[in-house]
Amino acid sequence: ETGVTQSPTHLIKTRGQQVTLRCSSQSGHNTVSWYQQALGQGPQFIFQYYREEENGRGNFPPRFSGLQFPNYSSELNVNALELDDSALYLCASSLPPWYQETQYFGPGTRLLVL
């Protein structure tokens, strides 16, 4: 059984560009959540997907959007990148019921916006 994987591992973009980050959830996990972790801070919840539908969103603007696919993999899209979007982006998956089960995190994607 493979764990949560994310791609790419590192990414450099310039302000105003768009980026897509990808996540493959652990086998059997139908819930995927995305978090943003700034340097020296705890992760902040962006949104969660359950069975391909958004199921909760944190305090992030609409330029942060996502998708979940039938195989439960997921994408995080960020448009009009800003310098403050530089962070480690973490994906987490869990078995149902998602509010009771352990969340398993991937290794993250480090995004630098110049």
Next chain:
Amino acid sequence: KQEVTQIPAALSVPEGENLVLNCSFTDSAIYNLQWFRQDPGKGLTSLLLIQSSQREQTSGRLNASLDKSSGRSTLYIAASQPGDSATYLCAVRGGSGNTGKLIFGQGTTLQVKP
């Protein structure tokens, strides 16, 4: 609004010492609390999950307790080793208006000296 605080922010101990990391939260209406370990620049590794109905969980040298009524959790590490050096994060799931996301503290960075 649920808030999670971890004290201390950093801790340095000699190898072999037993230690306690603290986590407090403001809203006791949680589903569960999870402790994670994060190595520099890496993703999060789940250590222990305590459901709201439980008082403690143990895994090897780690023991986590939960006192929901007082809004506190502790992570006890026995016989610390240099390999335990990392940042430890606690996160709660639940609380008023918060159905599924994890809310994290800012972490305690632990250094175990040989």
